Amino acid sequence: MQKLRPLMFVGTGSDVGKSVINTGFCRIFLQDGYSPAPFKAQNMSLNSYVTADNLEIGRAQAVQAEACGIGCLVEMNPILLKPNDDLTSQVVLNGKPAGNKTASEYFNEAGRDTLFNEVMHSFNRLAGQYNPIVIEGAGSISEVNLWDKDIVNMRVALHTQAATFLVADIDRGGVFASVYGTLQLLPQAERDAIKGIVINKFRGDLKLFEEGKKILEKLTAKPVVGIVPYFQGLFIEQEDGVVIEQKKKSHEHGKINIGVVLLKHLSNFTDFNMLEQTPGVNLYYTGCPETLARADIIIIPGSKNTLSDLKALREKGLEEVILAHHNARKPVYGICGGYQMMGIEVNDPNGVEGNVPSLPGLGILPVTTTLASGKKTRQCTFSFVQGNASGNGYEVHAGHTPSIRPLCRMNNGEFDGYCLNARTWGTYIHGIFDNASVINHVLRQLIPGFTSTIDYKARKEQGYNQLADLIRENVDMEYIYKCLKT
Secondary structure, three states, X not given: OOOOOXXXXXXXXXXXXXXXXXXXXXXXXXXXXXXXXXXXXXXXXXXXXXXXXXXXXXXXXXHHHHHXXXXXXXXXXXEEEEEOOOOEEEEEEOOEEEEEEEHHHHHHOOOHHHHHHHHHHXXXXXXXXXXXXXXXXXXXXXXXXXXXXXXXXXXXXXXXXXXXXXXXEOOOOXXXXXXXXXXXXXXXXXXXXXXXXXXXXXXXXHHHXXXXXXXXXXXXXXXXXXEEEOOOOOOOOOOOHHHHHHHOOOOOOOOEEEEEEOOOOEEOHHHHHHHHHOOOEEEEEEOOHHHHOOOOEEEEOEEOOHHHHHHHHHHOOHHHHHHXXXXXXXXXXXXXXXXXHOOOEEEOOOOOOOOOOEXXXXXXXXXXXXXXXXXXXXXXXXXXXXOOOEEEEEEEEOOEOOOOOOOEEEOOOOEEOEEEEOOXXXXXXXXXXXXXXXXXXXXXXOOOOOOOOOOHHHHHHXXXXXXXXXXXXXXXXXXHHHHHOO
């Protein structure tokens, strides 16, 4: 196949749909016989994934790699920032924790060129193996105060000579100002690198924007190469936490209601995507005690700051709801940080998460967690010690929780989690609910004989193909390819 230039999507702001557009193009290039791979130099997210060689990257790049038909590699996302709180983030460099930094420390310290060179080494390794590289920018490219610190947006575009397209979200309003203002703020070389505009999340009759398209092209002297409709009923795993805002529903009659405790530092909400897709299930996120109390099943999810979220959980009155639910012999499950919270105590003697040395847990499981520096990151295969559930998942956690009644036996002979009974357990395994046998095991506690009919892998493949079709129908692919071949 002809060697193509890299393709890059940058945005007028955060959550304009860059990740999803990237994913769609990854699948298009695969369908067209190329061997694409995704790349994002720097990502900020609490949703991460683990590569086959036990390195941590942003979940979006793992999804994009799947759309490319390949396994994910750390080179696809060499820098991952995982917020600890409002001021600090854990810096994950080349898949391993490299310390905690405030935004000021990270953006203002010396060594930005060193970091840029580091991420470009990752890009070059990918570019030597795959064709084309589909690059994603971060946030807005018009944050003028961060231009001299940029290692993820237009500096990448210029360095890689990528054919770059600006993505704007018309659903949020102000699309003319955001596109025109973004382009006008750019230095000439960067503005020249923008080959066109993609209008995303359009609702209604596309013909009604024909005049708007002409006006925007006249204002910017850039072609509007696509107007992508707001899609519904098309499943793509998404990374941005703002997606949860769309999932803050409530109890529905006639369904199995699963309430996921909405934590401030909730991580890996993709853990519940397959449950959410299961017919007969209504899964919702809530931090409201009254709403949580109406759930048939409560799940305490992962957290980037277990102690802070445990404290907030108590202050909101959610602890009482969870304990009442448990005492009524209703199912309660915990994933990672949620598992830690379910124990007797969580200790942090080395200040891994902050200045709180210890807090009592919910006391549901007879385990004690000690947080520690470093992080366990690995993919795993597991089977339940009691019951016939089994499958695949991954671990991303700091700390140790000794257990005398493990939930799972791992493929390497180790054990994971604690199982009080079939309705009450905790685990460190993210993605445990991506396995139909686990869903069956859980839902049969309420409906004996329940059988999940969803094939999650097939569901995701269908979503990638539908997304590719949607983009092909609404984007000038001939123009895109012309830009990549010159």
